[in-house]
Amino acid sequence: MTTSSKKDYWIIGSLLFLSLIPAIAGIIRFHQVMTGNGYTIENQRFFNDPIPVLTHIFSVVFFSILGAFQFAPGFRKKHIIWHKISGRFLVLVGVVSALSGLWLTLVYPKVPTDGNWLFGIRxxxxxxMFICIFVGFIFILKRNISKHSHWMIRGYAIGMGAGTQVFTHLPWFIIVGGDPSGVPRDLMMGAGWFINFVFAEWIIRKKNS
Known part of the structure; x- marks a missing residue:
């Protein structure tokens, strides 16, 4: 196995692993809403108005899985036609993911465990995320591959925040136990997106160096 192939496997494998838990959680939520099982006071908003959350789940799952293959350089060069075709679909589901996420934030009733900061953070x-994907799409239309790559990295990193949030919540689950609420939950949720934001900027600067 060449160094390039090893790098591709590492990138794809890591991103798919990061996508795994949110994807499973989304599939479980999808099954609950479709079958009517698991109804509680905390999640009744999903059953009362299911279309936005189902749209969000569908778009996030495809965005995270497809994106894992977009950023492996060797795989991308070897499958350039696939990269272009799937990239168009990735832009679509990425925009839908961002807009449906905003819809969930603005329209759905506030979750009791959410603090006051999380609304603004979301x-x-x-x-x-919407800006990053839109700007990335504009740059590919202008054939500016470098800038396109940078902005799509940013958009994908933010879209993968749910995967990183599993790890930012882990110390709480181990040490405190139970589900966090209020400011601790807000900080752990925000930390997931912030870590991905910083990592994306580090990757971009590393590519430019």
Whole structure:
């Protein structure tokens, strides 16, 4: 196995692993809503108005899985036609993911465990993800591959925040136990997106060096 192949396997494998838990959680939520099982006071908003959350789940799952293959350089060069075709679909589901996430934030009733900060954080994250994907799409139309790559990395990193949030919540689950609420939950949720934001900027600067 060449060094390039090893790098591709590492990138694809890591991103798919990061996608795994949110994807499983989304599939479980999808099954609950479709079958009517698992109804509680906390998640009744999903059953009362299922279309937005089902749209969000569908778009996020495809965005995270397809994106894992977009950023492996060797795989991308070897499958350039696939990269272009799937990339168009990735832009579509990425935009749908960002907009549906904003819809969930603005329209759905506030979750009791959410603190006051999380509403604003989610708005910033959703808007930023939409901007990143839109700008990345504009740059590919202008054939500016480098800038396109940078902005799509940013958009994908933010979209993968749910995967990183599994790890930012892990110390709480181990040490405190139970589900966090209020400010601790807000900080752990925000930390997932912030870590991905910083990592994306580090990757971009590393590519430019």
């Amino acid at each position: 708005l910033v994250v959703g808007i930023w």
